[in-house]
Amino acid sequence: MEKVPAVGTIAKIPAVGLGTWKASPGEAAEAVKVAIDAGYRHFDCAYLYHNENEIGAGIRHKIKEGVVRREDLFVVSKLWCTYHEPSLVKMACKKSLKALKLDYLDLYLMHWPMGFQPGEEDVPLDLSGVVIPSDTSFLETWEAMEDLVIKGLVKDIGVSNFNHEQLERLLNKPDLKFKPITNQIECHPYLTQKNLIRFCKAKDVSVTAYRSLGGSREGTDLLNNPTIRRIANHYNKSCAQILIRFQIQRNLIVIPKSTNPKRIQENIQVFDFELTENHMDEIMSLNRNLRLATFPTTESHKDYPFHIDF
Numbered sequence: 001m002e003k004v005p006a007v008g009t010i011a012k013i014p015a016v017g018l019g020t021w022k023a024s025p026g027e028a029a030e031a032v033k034v035a036i037d038a039g040y041r042h043f044d045c046a047y048l049y050h051n052e053n054e055i056g057a058g059i060r061h062k063i064k065e066g067v068v069r070r071e072d073l074f075v076v077s078k079l080w081c082t083y084h085e086p087s088l089v090k091m092a093c094k095k096s097l098k099a100l101k102l103d104y105l106d107l108y109l110m111h112w113p114m115g116f117q118p119g120e121e122d123v124p125l126d127l128s129g130v131v132i133p134s135d136t137s138f139l140e141t142w143e144a145m146e147d148l149v150i151k152g153l154v155k156d157i158g159v160s161n162f163n164h165e166q167l168e169r170l171l172n173k174p175d176l177k178f179k180p181i182t183n184q185i186e187c188h189p190y191l192t193q194k195n196l197i198r199f200c201k202a203k204d205v206s207v208t209a210y211r212s213l214g215g216s217r218e219g220t221d222l223l224n225n226p227t228i229r230r231i232a233n234h235y236n237k238s239c240a241q242i243l244i245r246f247q248i249q250r251n252l253i254v255i256p257k258s259t260n261p262k263r264i265q266e267n268i269q270v271f272d273f274e275l276t277e278n279h280m281d282e283i284m285s286l287n288r289n290l291r292l293a294t295f296p297t298t299e300s301h302k303d304y305p306f307h308i309d310f
């Protein structure tokens, strides 16, 4: 297992960021304020989460207080699938910027490789409950995202939920102007993603791990897994801290979500201990290729990413 420095950034991205999915509008601003005070500088946001307005208020509050400057922060947002038409990309990005009250994003991700029919519905479904696709390709969507970099609206661009073939297609795109700096993917001990991570590293694309705690409401027991619990006891740390540290030692960026002040603080206290190689191996061996974020209504989409192994 390769060693990494305890604190730091990976491919310009602070190694621990605050996840914000399901942070309700009522709690998101406060969570951001607590997180900034606790030392977070990286915020993982998305148009889809419908809370960017409140996150922006939290950020603005802390900048006004003089606790941080805009340039100290690393703010990420994501292009939702109903905005894949190249003509919609800039407008979608501007919507997120306006809500976040920022004039640039540090990173803008294509949330999924799949384009959906544009409109009011985030996930437009036909009468049989299947997503209605758009006829876009992620390569043309990417070109429109490249324009955002050129126009100065975003510093970098990346992807999320891309399998290795999709990433390869993007990297091999003729006239590619900007490479994706990260692929944000589901990753935790039950879905260790060894092959996709190896592929991304070989292509010099960083990996950001989402749902690293197993996302409590999705029915996994990761935070109660006996192996994780035993290892946590050994280091006198919480199970969440072990799950986060595990990803950092794999050289991944990790974005645990919490709106609870105590847990927000706990989740970034992961730089004062190091898991042994044996403990890392033991956690790796929990892999059971269990994917939680399967997005079933999109399984028939031409760009559905999870029909192949990695």
Ligand SMILES: NC(=O)c1ccc[n+]([C@@H]2O[C@H](COP(=O)([O-])OP(=O)(O)OC[C@H]3O[C@@H](n4cnc5c(N)ncnc54)[C@H](OP(=O)(O)O)[C@@H]3O)[C@@H](O)[C@H]2O)c1
Binding pocket: 018, 019, 020, 021, 022, 044, 045, 111, 160, 161, 184, 185, 209, 210, 211, 212, 213, 214, 215, 216, 217, 223, 238, 240, 241, 255, 256, 257, 258, 259, 260, 263, 264, 266, 267, 293
């Ligand atoms: N690109 C994508 O398609 C995609 C998909 C999913 C997620 N994401 C991003 O990744 C982030 C993280 O993933 P996630 O939100 O699905 O799941 P997660 O971070 O694995 O788990 C979040 C859950 O764990 C709880 N929790 C947090 N810290 C804890 C601790 N120290 N002890 C016990 N429980 C704790 C949280 O509850 P409390 O809030 O009550 O603490 C919340 O219910 C998201 O918020 C989002 O930003 C991206």
